[in-house]
Amino acid sequence: MKKIGLLLVAAALALPFVWWPQIAQGRDGIALFSQYLGLGALIAMAISHLIATRWPGVELVFGPMDQSYRLHKWLGIGAMVAILLHDTIDAEMRGLGRETALVELAETLGEISLYGLLMLVVITVATFIPYHLWKWTHRFIGIFFLFGAFHYLYILKPFKNSDPLGLYMWAVCIIGTVAYAWTSAPRGMRPRKSYEITAVTQEGDAIAVDMKPTGRPLRHRAGQFAFFRFSGAGLNEPHPFTISSAPADDGTLRITVAPLGDLTNRVSRSLAVGQALQADGPYGHFGRAKGAQVWIAAGVGITPFVALAQALPADAAPVTLVYCVRDRANAPHLAELEALAAAKPNLTLVLWQSAERGRFTADALPELVDDIATRKVLFCGPVPMRRALSKDLPKQGVSQRNFHYEAFEIRTGIGIRRLAEWLWQRHQARSTS
Known part of the structure; x- marks a missing residue:
């Protein structure tokens, strides 16, 4: 993971403290801490949505896509922890104004956002849930981000939306909203390269899929991967596959699919010559090492x-x-x-x-x-x-x-299974010693 990306995340989370001394004067420190946790959660979620766009600059700033997606996951989990603490620690302060219907609506949407995000994070780390079901629910995270942004904008807080900190958080909410709108836009509005399958060949226990471009081809380096969406096969969600052929002048590509999971099983059974597909990429930095x-x-x-x-x-x-x-x-x-x-x-x-x-x-x-x-x-x-x-x-x-x-895994747990295995091994070692 690139240091510049981590520094950017740290700076974004720390920036509210520039205005904190002035805001904190005469305020309840515990309530103020709860207020910051809410801001930090929004900042983390906005950056997480930004990474999910897979815009060209994402890998440049945060590192190869496998590393960027790990940061995306932990930002989401960190935001969830911050929201839970924000909800647990009383953030109310006296003298901030009177509650209106708009304030009450903001508080209600904040509660909905909390429980919705908690449910989706649990689904994300529960890797036994099928990929297609997880992918379908994952899209709602952006909606709960919008609820959280509305909650922030209209609740009573110790600064105004027109203050410097308020303007900064406006920018955070806009970045997160634009990123979510991009990832949720109809597929025809996002740039994709169109291909047609020219051959499907059995290769050991996998299937090699050759394809030719039907328009402008994708340009990749050996070792990179792309996201592919197969048309007409009931496979609406794009999935990453490594390109198993070196760059060719005519833009032809090949991927190799092994039936290892829910989606790849369906892909391997549904491919046919002449079938259309779309490619998004390329991504990754694998294979750039020099020397022996x-x-x-x-x-x-x-x-x-x-x-x-x-x-x-x-x-x-x-x-x-x-x-x-x-x-x-x-x-x-x-x-x-x-x-x-x-x-x-x-x-x-x-x-x-x-x-x-x-x-x-x-x-x-x-x-x-x-x-x-x-x-x-x-x-x-x-x-x-x-x-x-x-x-x-x-x-x-x-x-x-x-x-x-490159540990490119769209879904990963949070290490609970590994911790349990380690504890069991320790127990077994002590039992036999």
Whole structure:
């Protein structure tokens, strides 16, 4: 995550304190703190909505989309905590004026916003709820932001909307509203690239989908991903897929879909030649590392490496690709990678079949790559494997700085399961000692 993005968030949250000394004179400190929590929640939600637009400057400021979306999630959770505290801590102050029907309406909308957001945040972190149901409910977060903005604008508070702090919060509300309007606008109003499927091919336990542009093509770098929406297949929501082909002059693309979840299962069953789709992107910074490298792919995590292998220059530093699969029959794009490795002396392919050799771990790397400590390691695959490699690679001389991955997960929990697993492991260790 880029430091400039974190500094921007910190500055936005801290800016109200510029005017706080003047506002705080003669005021109840506890009530004033509650007032700030409400402001902080609005600021966090506005930035979260801004990140959700996926405008070009988002990655420039906040970092690659996987990191930006993690910040988006934690801003939402932080806003929810702030709203709960704001509701719990009495924010009422004397001498601010009399309550009117408009003030009462603002207070009511604030209550609706609180409970609505609480419900949606719970749905977001409860990852067992199907993706399409979560996506459908997620769009209401913007409505509750609007309720919260109305609540802020018209409740009684220790400053006026025309004061400097009031104008700043006006700007915050406008940014959040515009961002929400953009993400909620009809799809035809947002820029998308149109494509048509030209081939659907079985690749191991996945499906490769080739497509050609029907207008201006998307321009990407090897290793990037885009959001794709498939028309006429009952799949109205866009979903991210890594582009598994290097940039082509004619703008053709390929994605590789593995039936791993609710949506990807439906995608893999519904694709057909001639079908229209739309692409939004590209996004991501994966594969920008320089120098000698080791690429580790597991299952459909091979997709960015296929594109990177296609684009690998003849004069590039040596690359060893460790492809972890159950067996050859389940390995997407294996024949293509074997051909690329045969044609490119600086690309070495190692097929690790877990059915024969067991699960791949970092301990196996020194046997495969003599100079592992001098190389950068790029990984794409399941989260548990990534965590295991992150923990064990330093033992092989690979620092965290030289371990690169994109953890692009639209929905993630907040670590409760991992905490429970850790506590259980601790309990088991104590029981056996």
